Amino acid sequence: MPGLHHALNAPVMLPDDTTVVGQGLAEAAWIEVIQRMDEVYGELVASQETLETKHRELVEAHHFTEGVLAAMSDVLVVCDTVGKVRQVNRAMLQLTGRPESELVGCELAEMVHDQQARQQIASLLAAGRSDVQDVEIALPRQQGEPVPVTWNVSPLYDGEGRYSGFVAVGRPIGELKRAYAQLQAAHQALKSAQAQLVQAEKMASLGRLVAGVAHELNNPISFVLGNAHAMERYAGKLTRYLHAIHSHDLSAADQALRIELKIDRLITDLPSLCAGLMEGAERSGHIVDALKRFSAVEENTRQRVDLADLTQRAVHWVSRAAPFRVDISSQGLDAPVWVCGSANQLQQVLVNLLQNAFDAIEKTPAPALQLSLALPTDPADNMVGLTVHDNGPGISDEALPLIFDPFFTTKPVGKGTGLGLSISYGIVERHGGQLSAENHPAGGACFSLLLPAFKD
Ligand SMILES: Nc1ncnc2c1ncn2[C@@H]1O[C@H](COP(=O)(O)OP(=O)(O)OP(=O)(O)O)[C@@H](O)[C@H]1O
Ligand SMILES: [Mg+2]
Structure with missing residues (x-):
């Protein structure tokens, strides 16, 4: 405050001889001092007020910021x-x-x-x-x-x-991640349910188509087969007759005709021709039978069936027919495991799964098979599970989505029809179960069969 400083510190000059004049001057100086002090005080009060307002604003701003941060x-x-x-x-x-x-x-x-x-x-x-x-x-x-x-x-x-x-x-983002994982799982489940639905629908329409084809083929094949049998008999008789004739001397013309028509070769070829005809007709008959089973509308699938026993029998049959030894280990096959279904049809499924596994390990150096039968773990769905895991080459990525399709086979002509798994799939579906395949992390293919456990 320069004004106040000046007023307080400036020497007041009073002339010695003029007391009245001096008094008047001193008073004026004091008045000026007081006025200055008033002014300064006023300024101080105003500053104080501004300061307080600013402080209030600052506190409010601070509260506001704190509130915002706390609300985040x-x-x-x-x-x-x-x-x-x-x-x-x-x-x-x-x-x-x-x-x-x-x-x-x-x-x-x-x-x-x-x-x-x-x-x-x-x-x-x-x-x-x-x-x-x-x-x-x-x-x-x-x-x-x-x-x-x-x-x-x-x-x-x-x-x-x-x-x-x-x-x-x-x-x-824990919640978000959890929700995302759940969504992912739901999406996956939906996708596999959709794939199963598509597969089931595909099988159903194929079943109808195949039933029609099987029905059409059934008649011609049975008369080819019937005629082939008759033909075999006739060929036998004709051969006998010709042998009898040839044992006598033939005229030159007959002998020439015999040579020209290559009758002797014909007689030799006849049995294998007939056998080929019969085999072809029989194989076609089997295919038609399989097609009929593929599309069969169900007989009774509600019997009490011991899946452990059925599996052991299937293992016995298939391994007896195999020309090589397989190291078979099994779990859960010693005590009965009751499922609900048709023994004949389930037998067919098991034989096909095992036959496929045996075919797959035919060229494996130490062929091995692991069978595992497990009782229901989840009481809610009450499913018995059987897995068949071989140590073969597994299933290629291209083949995996196709193996349940009818006529899909990687086996040589005459060895596989490609109907086994599609028929098995249909049977398991009709039993209310599930049949699926995957490549095992340890190598080889692993088929899983789920079937409803039998409830009294
Ligand atoms: N255990 C397995 N390991 C590797 N591939 C397999 C296995 N099981 C099945 N497959 C593949 O699935 C295909 C289809 O099997 P599926 O049983 O339907 O027909 P198939 O065995 O070829 O003929 P069919 O059973 O009519 O004699 C097989 O040709 C094979 O390529
Ligand atoms: Mg098969």
């Missing part, structure tokens, strides 16, 4: 340039379950436990003044598993524009 559901961490925590919000305290006094002042890297997260924080610090987005770092909690959090980090500057640290805002 995202977690917020403010750090200095070396990554020491300066401030955290309420969401951060709630998420970590730790008090503010523990968090503020500690190094950001100390908050996490695993090495990978520490490295991520180190690279965040190294990134310095640049914005970093969507970095996932899990935050450990006082209780429970660490929570995955995605972080966005922005640099922080002070009033003079100097870099003073960074602000990290994180969004806990």
